[in-house]
Amino acid sequence: MSNKAYTDLLALLGIGGAHPGGLELTKTILLKESLEDKKLLEIGCGTGQTSLFLHAMNVNITPIDNHPIMIEKANHRFAQHQAGITALEVDIEKSEFKDRTFDFILSESVLTFTDTNKTLPELFRLLKEDGVLLAFEMTKKDTMHLELEDRMKQFYNMPNIFSKKDWKDVLEQHGFTKVEITPLSLGELEPSEPEINPSEEIEEKYFEVMHDHEKLTYESQEHVELTIIRAQR
Helix, strand or coil: CCCCHHHHHHHHHCCECCCCCHHHHHHHHHCCCCCCCCEEEEECCCCCHHHHHHHHCCCEEEEEECCHHHHHHHHHHHHHCCCCCCCEECCHHHCCCCCCCEEEEEEECCHHHCCHHHHHHHHHHHEEEEEEEEEEEEEECCCCCHHHHHHHHHHHCCCCCCCHHHHHHHHHHCCCEEEEEEEECHHHCCCCCCECCCCCCCCCHHHHHHHHHHHHHHHHCCCEEEEEEEEEC
């Protein structure tokens, strides 16, 4: 099975707000920022749930994703709401946007799935001076054991699973400043059901992927936490 089976599963199911806390947590964090009329890049926009919210806040939003099914579902959502925005299929490790284009970059559970040695320099390039990167990422606790970490990296096709310190170090290594790392205990978050917009035909093998994902989630829940990362260029 493809090593991108999990991301294919998310796309086929049309899952939005998949991270703990879901869209409501995202809204709470974003409302603390001054975003009106700012140029914002959302990487890994998925089905467009957050982008539509930001558009309604008068944010100049550019949604991108590298999965064609997600792009299709996001643009269907935007058309339904007559939003006048378009999701673009872009690989954030090597985009064609001009230098210093954006005031703000948002990433929800995306950076962990990329090669940060390519992605972070690219995000730094795209941000204006004093521009902000805001990321929601899973981080590992000290209790994470190597065998479980290796299984997670293989299943989710992740190059690394960083600790909070790892994230601070790698961001500063690539030029970011004022790095703030805020962990959120999963137990403190309000339960949230992700939005689902499934494709008409989903192969049986993807339900096996879902089963394996649920098993890994259960095994790892004591060893990972959701972290809000904020950094400036």
